[in-house]
Amino acid sequence: MPLFKAQITMDRVIKVADRILDLVSTAVMTVAGHLSSFILSFTINRAILLSALLPLYLYKLVLTLIPSILRNLTNLISPGGWSRLVERAESHRTRSDARAYAQLNGSYQFKPDELFHIAAHSRGWMENIPYANDTHSFTVCGATVRYIHLKPSYSNILQDGRKTHRPIVLLHGNPTWSYMWRNVFPSLLEQGHEVYAIDWLGHGRSDKILRPEAITFELHVRTLMEFFEVTNLEDAIIAAHDWGGCVALCTLPRLPTTTCESVFLLNTFFPPRLSDAGLHYRLLNRIWYCTTGLLKGFLPESAVVRFITPSISQSDVAAYTAPYKGLPRSAKASIQRFSHIVPSLPRVFLHRARNIWAWKLVEGLCGPQHFDSLNTQARLSAQDELVRTFWRSKEQARGFEVAVVFGDKDPLVRDYKNVLVREISPELMVKWAPKGLWISGAGHMPAEDKARDVARLIAKLAAEKGEQRTNGEPS
Numbered sequence: 129m130p131l132f133k134a135q136i137t138m139d140r141v142i143k144v145a146d147r148i149l150d151l152v153s154t155a156v157m158t159v160a161g162h163l164s165s166f167i168l169s170f171t172i173n174r175a176i177l178l179s180a181l182l183p184l185y186l187y188k189l190v191l192t193l194i195p196s197i198l199r200n201l202t203n204l205i206s207p208g209g210w211s212r213l214v215e216r217a218e219s220h221r222t223r224s225d226a227r228a229y230a231q232l233n234g235s236y237q238f239k240p241d242e243l244f245h246i247a248a249h250s251r252g253w254m255e256n257i258p259y260a261n262d263t264h265s266f267t268v269c270g271a272t273v274r275y276i277h278l279k280p281s282y283s284n285i286l287q288d289g290r291k292t293h294r295p296i297v298l299l300h301g302n303p304t305w306s307y308m309w310r311n312v313f314p315s316l317l318e319q320g321h322e323v324y325a326i327d328w329l330g331h332g333r334s335d336k337i338l339r340p341e342a343i344t345f346e347l348h349v350r351t352l353m354e355f356f357e358v359t360n361l362e363d364a365i366i367a368a369h370d371w372g373g374c375v376a377l378c379t380l381p382r383l384p385t386t387t388c389e390s391v392f393l394l395n396t397f398f399p400p401r402l403s404d405a406g407l408h409y410r411l412l413n414r415i416w417y418c419t420t421g422l423l424k425g426f427l428p429e430s431a432v433v434r435f436i437t438p439s440i441s442q443s444d445v446a447a448y449t450a451p452y453k454g455l456p457r458s459a460k461a462s463i464q465r466f467s468h469i470v471p472s473l474p475r476v477f478l479h480r481a482r483n484i485w486a487w488k489l490v491e492g493l494c495g496p497q498h499f500d501s502l503n504t505q506a507r508l509s510a511q512d513e514l515v516r517t518f519w520r521s522k523e524q525a526r527g528f529e530v531a532v533v534f535g536d537k538d539p540l541v542r543d544y545k546n547v548l549v550r551e552i553s554p555e556l557m558v559k560w561a562p563k564g565l566w567i568s569g570a571g572h573m574p575a576e577d578k579a580r581d582v583a584r585l586i587a588k589l590a591a592e593k594g595e596q597r598t599n600g601e602p603s
Contacts, residue, residue, distance in 0.1 A: 161438030165539060168435070174411035181418040188422060189498075196495030204493070213492030214485060220496035224341070224503045232346035234354065236269045243271055244336040244459050252459075253333060254450045258310055263333055266358040268351050274333040275355065276306050276325040280317045293320040294590045295361050297388070299352075300325070301370020301396070302466035303429050304573070305332030307447050308369070311579030312586070319587050326355060328372075330462025332451050338458040341500045343465040345375070345399075345508050352379040356387050367392035367586050369575065370541070371466055374399060378511060380528070381518045390529045392586050395572055397544040398519075398551060399512035400470050405543040412540060413470060420467040425457025427464075436540070437576045444576075468501040471509050478506040522555040531558045531589050535570030535577060558589060 167173050203209030230236035246252040254260060259276045266273055280293070296316055298309045306325035316323050327334040328348055337343050352375055356364075366388050368376040373396025380388060402410065420427055429449045433440060452459050471478060481487055482502065491499050518524045530552055534545040549557070549564045557563075565585070570577040 161434035161440075164431075164435050165438050168412065168415075169539065171408045171411065174408065174415060178411055178415050178418070181415060181422070185418040185421050193494045193498055196498065197493055200493050200495070210489055214488045215492070217488040217491040217496045217499075220500075221503055224500055225507065227342070228344040228346040228504075228507060231269055231344050232350050234269060234350055236347075238270045238337070238342065242337060242339050242342045244338055244455060245272065246274075246333055246335050251454055252336070252451065254447075257307065257447050257450055259306075260333075266354060268329065268354050269347065271329050271335040271337065273329055273335075273351055273355070274327050276323070278313055278317055278323045280320045280322065293322070294390075295322045295324065295364045296586060296590065297355070297361070297364050297366050298323065298325040299366065299368035299372030299376055300328070300331065301372050303331075303432060303463040304370070304448060305451055307332065307444075308573060308575050312575050312583045315580065315583035316587060319590075321587070321590060324355075324359070324361075326351070328375075328462065330459075330465075336452075336455060336459035337461055338456065340461045340465040340468070341497070343462055344504060345378075345469055345511075348375045349379045349382070352376065353382060356383060361388075362386050364388045365390040365392060365586065365590050367394065367582075368396055369394045369573070370396055373397065377519065378515050381515065381524070385527055389527050390589050391531070392589055393530065393532045393548060394574060394582065395534050395538055395541055395544075396548075397541055398516055398547065399508045400544075401509070401512065402471060402474055404547045405541070409541065409543050414472075416467055417470065417472065420464045424464055425460045427460065429463070436572045440576060465504075469504045469508055471505045473502070473505070475509055478502070478509050482506060516551050519552045519556070522553040525553060525556055528556050529558055529589070529592075530556045531561055531585065532564035533561070533574070533582070533585055534564065534566055535572060535574040536566040536568055537571045537577075540572045558592065560588070560592075 168177070200213060203213050227236060244252070248263075249255055259278070262276050262278055263274050264277050265275070298306065298312070300306055300308050305327050309323075309325050313323055313325075329335060329351060330337050330343060348371075364387060366376045366380070368391070373393045376391060377393075377396075377398060380391065397404065405413070429452070430445045433445050433448045482491075519530075532545060532548045532552070534542065536542075545564050545566075554562060567574050567578050567581050570581070574582050
């Protein structure tokens with residue numbers, strides 16, 4: 129009996145010690161998050177950090193290029209060698225574009241060495257993290273895409289008293305996953321809305337793509353198109369954050385008009401242009417670009433999440449990093465890819481300079497596979513003008529209703545709010561936010577900082593369109 133009591137006492141001591149250690153580590157990481165956010169809130173500090181990272185990134189890039197250059201040097205002195213180098217560059221671009229368009233139309237099939245499959249209740253499934261049992265799937269190009277699907281209770285539908293309840297599709301950005309919406313779900317369900325939350329390929333419970341070059345922006349567009357084909361949703365609302373919003377803005381012109389007419393854009397952007405953001409925000413983007421390029425699979429997502437939302441709990445940080453726990457480092461390829469498809473050169477380089485003979489010669493000499501990110505950036509940049517033209521035109525985008533909402537403390541993409549408001553036709557903007565809205569005190573992830581406000585505004589968008597339909601008003 130004394131031994132048994134001693135064991136109980138020891139277990140209690142261990143639990144208390146674990147609790148204290150957890151509180152201390154959370155406090156330390158929270159302070160570190162606030163400190164890093166404060167330090168990088170100054171443009172000069174961002175410039176200093178970038179000046180330290182950029183030489184390291186360029187040094188690593190040069191080391192990567194040297195083997196290809198040495199292998200191809202003989203082409204500079206052999207007959208027809210220069211033409212062969214140019215042809216190699218053109219051939220690689222053609223293959224890269226062909227893969228992107230095949231993924232867009234769904235005809236591409238991932239090779240076995242390009243995928244890490246996440247099977248239900250296996251490694252990478254995250255069974256202990258909420259909504260594992262509410263997860264459904266569909267297939268895109270041979271890869272399994274997962275999404276959360278939650279239905280409101282019948283009593284909530286009755287209590288809300290509305291005749292029209294709309295499905296709401298939530299899209300996350302990078303480097304997050306559908307977990308980010310967990311605090312938004314309850315309020316929407318209470319008001320009778322059916323909720324869906326997709327995990328992009330490479331994120332959350334979806335399959336992980338192991339090679340960055342196998343991931344294209346077009347793949348994510350296909351994913352969203354396929355989701356609506358599988359679910360047969362109509363009159364849905366898309367609420368999208370960060371890259372999720374960019375994907376939605378590029379996908380909606382391709383969907384039937386009955387699929388979705390309301391878009392809630394949360395701290396997001398059109399396909400980015402260098403001119404969209406001021407120096408302060410471009411510097412942080414370049415820091416992110418260099419960091420992901422240097423660390424790749426060794427990038428600690430916990431540090432990124434702490435910087436974006438310093439006050440987040442340790443358990444939530446663990447949930448954000450969980451999709452990659454125990455998986456190969458290459459499973460994080462999508463994080464790097466999203467970071468490197470942001471155009472890093474002016475449009476004149478992406479669309480003109482890259483097409484001159486001398487550029488292609490250098491590309492062939494250095495190894496065209498090392499320029500794949502530029503190929504992706506060029507495709508996204510070319511798509512950008514078409515997408516912006518669509519949303520500028522009240523005739524082309526007729527029937528859409530758009531709400532633009534940003535956290536006013538966003539350290540990453542704050543400048544893009546004005547770009548969205550400027551580029552989207554005023555006739556499409558909701559009446560209660562013709563110039564967009566700021567959520568006071570929220571950062572880059574308002575769903576973490578101000579979940580109630582986010583849910584309230586999404587529900588407001590849903591209610592407004594629903595009332596129009598109920599009253600027979602034109603949409």
